Amino acid sequence: MNKDPYGHLVTALQSSFHKQTKQALSGVGAVLGTITSTGIKLDDFKHELQDYLVAELPGLLSVPRHMYKGTSTAVESENWEGKELKTSFYIGEDELEDVNLSLNEGLKPGDRVLAVRVNSGNDVVVVCKVVSGRG
Template sequence: MRSTMSKHTQQAVSGLGAVLGTMTASGVKLDDFKHEIQDYMIAELPGLLELPQRIYRGSVHSQGQGTFHGGATLSDYAFDESKVEDTVLHVQQGLKPGDRVLALRVNSGNDVVIVCKVVSAGG
């Protein structure tokens, strides 16, 4: 009985969970599945964007005058901490063929959702 239950449990959860994959020109190739998947979903991350206090250095040009370095005044621009509501991070726009991604299988393994790009911790 225990062996049978274990076998059924393994069958039920096989094909579920997180897996690494590689983006292709027309889809995603998961590491543990031999075929490219062209019908997949990509996460969008809605939320509140918090920007810390920061300083940017830039140039000031009179309208229609000069280039980036010709006759410009170099200045520092200070921005206060701010919050931007109703923002959405579109993960798909940052992905290109060859990128490694983290994918989740959902709906009993019938659908794949790309969650994010994955990079080495060393850079």
């Protein structure tokens, strides 16, 4: 029986590549988790992680023209004491530079989050809070 040495080599290389790829990607990827009072508990890992990262989103914020309705009161004026004035405040369209959306400031224990493993699974980055699509 005549065996093909090149076919055997290709099979061995494919098996090795598959094994190496599987090992490299194990523990890497997106996973759901829950914020706790002292860290994060990932759904697919039995221990709580106390050292994790949280994404921040720097950028430019574009704000459309909008209106706030409210009540104005004068605190230290003799003529206005105890009086209120219903008013509207119009804010024009604007772009705010150097805005930073800090996700960490809005997270609290019990919040469900989407986390991504990085650095071969050694670090976890919380990307966003997740909520039910049913409103």
